[in-house]
Every structure is written in structure tokens, then in C-alpha cells.
Amino acid sequence: MSKKKKEIKDKPLDMKHLDIALKCSQIYKIINEANLDLSKLRDECDHPKTYIGDYQTHYGHIIENATICFVCNELLNTVSKTPLSLYTNEYTFKI
Numbered sequence: 288m289s290k291k292k293k294e295i296k297d298k299p300l301d302m303k304h305l306d307i308a309l310k311c312s313q314i315y316k317i318i319n320e321a322n323l324d325l326s327k328l329r330d331e332c333d334h335p336k337t338y339i340g341d342y343q344t345h346y347g348h349i350i351e352n353a354t355i356c357f358v359c360n361e362l363l364n365t366v367s368k369t370p371l372s373l374y375t376n377e378y379t380f381k382i
């Protein structure tokens with residue numbers, strides 16, 4: 288690490304940025320707890336009703352024609368637009 292970067296890292300934070308760091312930490316904790324709760328609910332769900340739609344896994348990454356649970360919005364599987372001859376898995380279409 289260069290000397291300049293080390294000096295920046297060792298620079299003490301002012302109250303404004305200590306407050307921002309604390310609030311960010313609290314928000315990340317809430318997000319982690321919400322994700323855990325969501326995961327538990329999705330494990331409980333039997334996915335009794337589904338729909339086909341586009342599913343965004345993270346910003347800018349969309350899975351088209353995904354099977355999604357209507358109740359818990361879990362991504363269940365995908366059907367790609369790949370040509371039929373390239374399918375080798377459970378999503379193979381029968382003609």
C-alpha cells in the first residue's frame with residue numbers, strides 16, 4: 288500500500304461520518320435480518336401458485352421467462368430461449 292493511501296486510511300473520521308457509518312451499519316443489520324426472515328418464509332412456502340415472468344436477481348440482471356412463486360416471489364426455475372437442440376436438462380421441451 289502506498290504511503291498516501293495509508294495516510295488517508297489512518298485519518299480519523301469526523302462526527303458526520305461516524306454517524307453515517309453507524310447508520311449504515313444499522314441498516315445493513317436490518318437488511319440481513321430481513322433477508323433471513325424472507326429465506327425462512329420461502330422455505331415454509333409450498334409455492335402453490337406460480338406465474339411466468341421476468342425476474343431481476345440484482346440490478347441489471349434479469350432472467351426472462353422465469354417461474355416465480357405468486358405467494359413468496361421466489362425464483363423457482365427458468366426457461367431459456369436457447370434453441371431446443373441445446374437443451375440437455377430438465378427443461379427440455381418434448382416435441
Ligand SMILES: [Zn+2]
Pocket residue numbers: 329332333334335356357358359360361
Ligand atoms: Zn412460494
